[in-house]
Amino acid sequence: MTNTSKSALSGIRVIDMSRVFAAPVGAQILGDLGADVIKIERPGVGDDGRGYGFSWVPGKDGIETRHSSFFTVSNRNKRSVTLNHSKPEGQEILKKLVETADVLIENYKVGDLKRFGLHYESLKAINPRLIYCSVTGFGQDGPMAARPGYDGLFQATGGMMAVTGIPEGQPGAGPLKTGPSLVDFVTGHNTALAILGALMYRNRTGEGQYIDIALLDSSVAMVSHIMQDYLISGNAPPRLGNGGNGGGPADLIYCSDGIIYLTAGTDEHYRRLTVLMGQPELFTDARFDSNFKRGKTNRAELMEIINAWSRQFPTAEVQAMLDGEGIPAAKYNELADVWEDEQVRHRNLRARTPHAWAEAGYVDLIESPLARMSESPASIRMAPPMLGEHNREILNELGYDDARIAALEEARII
Structure with a gap:
């Protein structure tokens, strides 16, 4: 698709000097919304994220795409330029880009870019309307600001692991990290939100600004209502495993051939469930006559009763019965099953995107959740770039001729 x-x-032009996952996700969201995102990568090496993950997009004719799962999921809709910003010639190119840019995103260690005259104060002098966003683990100041940080550290330190995992007293009890890098992912979204807010502010005032985004801040905020529960009561809620955080019963239920997640979270949903199970007396049973008892204190006992009922039937039949009564429930899917789900297919969440260097000629990406905006939908226009794929194109835009570009290549500036 074209813009x-x-x-x-x-x-809107975005200079993306970020690597790995959190900040690249933020830049990608801006790209999905139509911004021209120019990704700055190290010559010959590129974004560290190109080497992360378990799978890589196969290249045609033996070409090494270096499109790992980490890189592929967070770098579509970007143009790649390789640039050695530690050299004066590289700094000159970057400053020329800044003159044309609206936003710069970076996730270097605190103070690192200042050594090269590429910090906010220096670039603001070139472009006062610039929105400069720094993404770090612990923020720009404080006793831990200089520390490096990755997603798992913040799941541990921000409280997410404290409330995720098998409940105490059960086999395997203890804290667990979530499967995906959720702190990184949420931080990426917070990055994009902050930049969108800064763009709105600039529209009103004409002023750019500096944004300090920290994974630590996101990791604490994303514990959300559970953390708020602690702030209100002073008591840490227990880990609930697969149990719901709101009303109950809410948990996995096991059928004769599969698994369903059930959330009968209101009194009316629970009443309908007891009738469906042929046990209406459970609705007024003193063990389960409040949401708190069903969802917390007597949850395990109630789930045993529900599972004794659900195991008698196949998944499709249980789902149909629950749907018929308007009781919220959904089939548990393995990853392969997700893409066969009829609603996932209806929503076109598997986005097949042309990729000139891929063996298949395309790469399957995950559609943006913002693609259903009625007037300005997010869109996938380009597959993630090859390393330095757009060097010549972008330098030509800045006025560099072919001879000068060749000299920069020979000097390993680009």
Whole structure:
């Protein structure tokens, strides 16, 4: 797809000096919304994220794409330029880009870019309207600001692991990290939100600004209502395993051939469930006559009763019965099953995208959740770039001729 005036951020240019996952996700969201995102990578090496993950996109004719799962999921809709910013010639190119840019995103160690005159104060002098966003583990100041940080550290330190995992007293009890890098992912979204807010502020005032985004801040905030529960009561809620955090019963239920997640979280949902199970007396049973008892204190006992009922039937039949009564429930899917789910297919969440260097000629990406905006939908216009794929294109845009570009290549500036 080509960019059009219907794109929300058409005409906005973003310089993406970030690596790995959190900040690249933020830049990608801006790209999905139509911004021209120019990704700055180290010559010959590129984004560290190109080497992360378990799988890589196979290249055609033996080409090494270096499109790992980490890189592929967070770098679509970007153009790649290789640039050695430690050299004066590289700094010159970057500053020329800054003159044309609206946003710069970086996730270097605190103070690292200042050594090269590429910190906010220096670039603000070149472009006062610039929005400069730094993404770090612990923030720009404080006793831990200099520490490096990755997702798992913040799941541990921010409280997420304290409330995730098998309940105490059960086999395997203890804290667990979530499967995906959720702190990184949420931080990426917070990055994009902050930048969108800064763009709105600039529209009103003409002023750019500096943004300090920290994984630590996101990791504490994303514990959300469970953390708020602690702030209200002073008591840490227990880990509930697969149990719901709101009303109950809410948990996995096991059928004769599969698993369903059930959330009968209101009194009316629970009443309908007891009738469906042929045990209406459970609705007024003193063990289960409040949401708190069903969801917390007597949850395990109630789930045993529900599972004794659900195991008699296949998954499709249990799902149909629950749907018929309007009781919220959904089939548990392995990853392969997700893409066969009829609603996932209906929503076109598997986005097949042309990829000139891939063996298959395309790569399957995950559609943006913002693709259903009625007037300015997010869109996938380009597959993630090859390393330095757009060097010549972008340098030509800055006025560099072919001879000068060749000299920069020979000097390993690009």
